[in-house]
Amino acid sequence: MKKLHVLIAAAALLMSSCSPIIRTPEEFSSGITDYSTFAKKGFFITESNSVNFDYQPIGSVYVKQQAGYEVLSNTTKQKVYSDDVIGGKSTEDFNTLKIGSKFIPLDINRGLKEIHFQSEKSGANGIINLKITHWNGGYSITGMAIKK
Structure with missing residues (x-):
């Protein structure tokens, strides 16, 4: 019985010593996405999915960028x-x-300019429910283009 325990312990030790320990560095970032340049042009942007004014929905709008x-x-x-x-x-x-x-690195401001351009091109003067989603190597920006 002791031989069985020793054999199991040795097998467990052997299996655990063969697997590499993967260490990833800490990742920390912060910043602000500036919507004021669009507000100065009279273009409304909010992350909220509801607003306290009447609007006409124009359509869903999106931008996607992958670094490369x-x-x-x-x-x-x-x-x-x-x-x-x-x-x-x-x-x-x-x-x-x-x-x-x-x-070409990621650039959220480039994406915001593009989503603004696409929205105005369709007759919108605002975006509600704006969402910015990041993933490894890319991001997407989605929202609903509206006309106030």
Whole structure:
């Protein structure tokens, strides 16, 4: 019986010593998203889903950005040759992107300018229920475009 306990303890020790300990650094950030530039233009933005004035709903509006490298030019066509299952040859055109070396970081202000532009383009002069969602490497901004 003692041999069984020793064997189980040894197996548990062996299994736990083989798994690496993953340590991630602490992440801490803070800041403010400034809506005042839009208010100065007469554009209303609120994170609230209800307001105390009448409005006409225009539509849902969203922006999504993923950090990455800039695209240098338009897509180019690339021919891809492949053998199909039966043995025939086929040719297909695929679009390929030319990726540059300049990294484009996340920019919430750029997203806010775009959601403002899209809202005004549709005839809105405000957004209610604005939500900014962050994830690793990206964010999305959603809301309801309205006309006061």
